[in-house]
Amino acid sequence: xxxxxxxxxxxxxxxxxxxxxxxxxxxxxxxxxxxxxxxxxxxxxxxxxxxxxxxxxxxxxxxxxxxxxxxxxxxxxxxxxxxxxxxxxxxxxxxxxxxxxxxxxxxxxxxxxxxxxxxxxxxxxxxxxxxxxxxxxxxxxxxxxx
Amino acid sequence: xxxxxxxxxxxxxxxxxxxxxxxxxxxxxxxxxxxxxxxxxxxxxxxxxxxxxxxxxxxxxxxxxxxxxxxxxxxxxxxxxxxxxxxxxxxxxxxxxxxxxxxxxxxxxxxxxxxxxxxxxxxxxxxxxxxxxxxxxxxxxxxxxxxxxxxxxxxxxxxxxxxxxxxxxxxxxxxxxxxxxxxxxxxxx
Numbered sequence: 001x002x003x004x005x006x007x008x009x010x011x012x013x014x015x016x017x018x019x020x021x022x023x024x025x026x027x028x029x030x031x032x033x034x035x036x037x038x039x040x041x042x043x044x045x046x047x048x049x050x051x052x053x054x055x056x057x058x059x060x061x062x063x064x065x066x067x068x069x070x071x072x073x074x075x076x077x078x079x080x081x082x083x084x085x086x087x088x089x090x091x092x093x094x095x096x097x098x099x100x101x102x103x104x105x106x107x108x109x110x111x112x113x114x115x116x117x118x119x120x121x122x123x124x125x126x127x128x129x130x131x132x133x134x135x136x137x138x139x140x141x142x143x144x145x146x
Numbered sequence: 147x148x149x150x151x152x153x154x155x156x157x158x159x160x161x162x163x164x165x166x167x168x169x170x171x172x173x174x175x176x177x178x179x180x181x182x183x184x185x186x187x188x189x190x191x192x193x194x195x196x197x198x199x200x201x202x203x204x205x206x207x208x209x210x211x212x213x214x215x216x217x218x219x220x221x222x223x224x225x226x227x228x229x230x231x232x233x234x235x236x237x238x239x240x241x242x243x244x245x246x247x248x249x250x251x252x253x254x255x256x257x258x259x260x261x262x263x264x265x266x267x268x269x270x271x272x273x274x275x276x277x278x279x280x281x282x283x284x285x286x287x288x289x290x291x292x293x294x295x296x297x298x299x300x301x302x303x304x305x306x307x308x309x310x311x312x313x314x315x316x317x318x319x320x321x322x323x324x325x326x327x328x329x330x331x332x333x334x335x
Contacts, residue, residue, distance in 0.1 A: 035157065036152040036153055036155070036227075037152075037155060037227075037228075038157060038158065038159065040159065068152060070152070070153070076152060
């Protein structure tokens with residue numbers, strides 16, 4: 001099973017932003033695992049970029065929870081998720097580990113594709129709401145320059 | 147990174163690190179007292195006590211120097227995953243880890259400045275034996291005298307002569323640790 005960094009980034013990002021309750025509903029049963037790093041909550045500084053130069057600025061801190069697990073077959077999974085939900089971090093780390101095993105295709109269908117579709121739908125609704133408030137600015141010709 | 151480097155950290159970090167920190171406070175406050183540390187299983191050649199000391203006292207803001215056989219891939223990976231301490235040269239280190247022979251010459255470690263004696267290094271010295279038979283120790287935290295098996299005495303006497311500057315030592319062996327701060331006077335042998 002070859003996992004590219006790009007794929008892994010994709011599902012880690014999806015799991016980090018997913019709602020803890022939704023992930024728990026999609027994946028109620030967890031396989032046996034032991035913790036390499038027990039779930040622990042902390043804060044990270046979120047940086048943004050503004051202006052033409054793109055200089056970074058500190059937007060603010062947000063709570064995150066990180067966790068690392070090892071499955072029975074030795075596969076290691078890591079997770080950093082939004083919020084302080086320890087079971088969310090554990091579940092995300094287990095999904096990361098399982099996605100590197102032979103269970104990847106079933107898991108993609110049962111969990112990741114659903115989360116991705118829901119995230120895409122949510123983004124779409126938000127984008128439409130924002131687009132509805134868009135104002136087009138233009139200059140009226142008032143005839144003074146003639 | 148191999149899987150062994152990811153194992154061996156604290157299983158309950160808040161509780162275990164608080165207990166270890168209390169033990170280390172006692173060790174430094176009462177030089178010559180031997181205390182037991184547990185909770186970590188670092189990769190060879192690190193002792194359990196040295197691993198617990200690293201997990202408790204070091205983090206991403208404390209430059210660490212690994213000396214001699216401690217400077218191997220297994221230990222570097224373990225430090226990277228569990229601690230994240232930057233690995234630096236001896237002269238820049240806040241903490242240094244190794245056997246007494248590997249740490250020589252100890253004069254290369256930071257001893258602080260007269261205004262800031264706290265800007266000094268703490269040496270974590272891995273020893274083969276650690277017991278209360280050896281040179282006599284006197285000074286702050288010791289009522290009459292204590293005895294501790296030390297690798298040598300001359301270097302510790304020279305370190306005491308620089309007080310309030312100087313380095314502090316934590317001697318580790320298996321799961322046991324003893325403190326030897328710069329304030330302790332070591333008997334000449």
